[in-house]
Amino acid sequence: MDKFAFIFPGQGTQFTQMGKSFYEQYPIAKQTFEEASDVSGMDVADLCFNGSVSSINEFNNMQLAILTTELAIFRSYMDDYGVYPQFAIGHSIGEYAALVSAGAITFADAIQIMEKRGDLINDILQKDMGHMTIVEKTNHEMIENSIQEANAQGSVFIACFNSNSQYAISGLHDKLDLVEQRLLDKEAVVSPLFSSPPIHSPIMNEACMEYLEFLEDIEFHPFQFPIISNYTGAPLSDPKKIAKSLTYHLTHPVLFASSMDVLHRYGVTSTIEMSPKLLLSEFIKENVPSMKTYCYGLFQDKQRLDQVVSNDTNFEKDMPNFAGRCLSILVSTENNNDNQEQYKQVIQIYEHIKEKYNTASQEGHRYADELQSEMLNKLIQALQIKKLEPAQIRECVKRLLDETNSFYRFANVLQAL
């Protein structure tokens, strides 16, 4: 069976009308856009589908549009298959989508974090100190040499290691212009992004303290699967490390290229880009030619993936269903209740859900809303009898709702815990 990693691209993903087919086809995608609008106070569907090129490229809008669209596509995938990957990795802004997909940040919190990030970055943008430039047909050495020749150490930095031949560099305008000139002389292809702030470089230092303080007030959750962080290029699965990691993310380069090698070393054989268009798959192939790449936003890729999955019985076995997930939570949580009489009720609840599971297994595990609601209530009751901490029960339920895409349906249940 293939081992998968999910890829969430960043800047460059945005285009008008992105995500529209998912919005129209999947109720969960539509609900995702609606939640984004509720939390941000901006009509995100209107921004993505009818906005001008300028408005969707405005920094805060772009972050919001990309985060929302990628989550809508990821959740559509969860609706179709629901099998979690080995890892997720996001590029720059995409790291936030990766963290939401892994359950470590709620979507609503991620929107608020992005807003804060956007505001801080806009403050720096207002000062018009520098910009970011994409460099192609180049290599690490050529860039370092060009920075030295232009005497731009300390003002121009590599911001993204995208592949062996594509990089992004951030820097102060004047010095960056000089470096660009040197790179052009060496036959590299240079595309300055005039409206893009010099992110992933020490120029962002002044935003760090305020951002870290903001992040430290956010509640982070256990990871359902690790992400490969841009800052370290290594797996991250400790919620306590998220605040620092996202802060350093502003001032340190995106280590995307080497992350592909990490995926390879961990045995990942396929990647799925959770984006409306193909963006990073080419880089992935450049770094690891044997990797099979798919983009969930492309119809033909989705079909290709469907073939792979339908030929793989192991994959089908892993597809989550409501009753199965309730059962696995029941067996994988400890019991802190010594009272045997009370514990018998837990066993009864287990048997009850097991029965529902067996009945539904004949019909592809379809569960009516009322049945799901009943099983969820019974599960919570059993966890309470087991005397789990309230916070633990909340995480169990959150996990169930995340895995089964039912967080909107049972939002009130989770809220009440």
Add this chain to the structure above:
Amino acid sequence: METTNVKVKQFLSKFFRKHELQDDEDIFSLGFVNSLFAMQLVMFLEKEFGIKVDNKDLDMSNFKSINAICELVDRKAS
């Protein structure tokens, strides 16, 4: 028309530093631009000339040369 031409030329010169672009020269055939460039160009036009470029305008033929870009701007501004 004159000032549009000058402004567009000035913007493009940031991308084509080693090449003196002619008014009717095909930008895309020169091979050193990518999709990021196209996005930058549209954003520049919207900001600089206060026009809104619709999806139906996002056709290569509207951006293929300095003349084509100036025509698009004039059409949208009128």
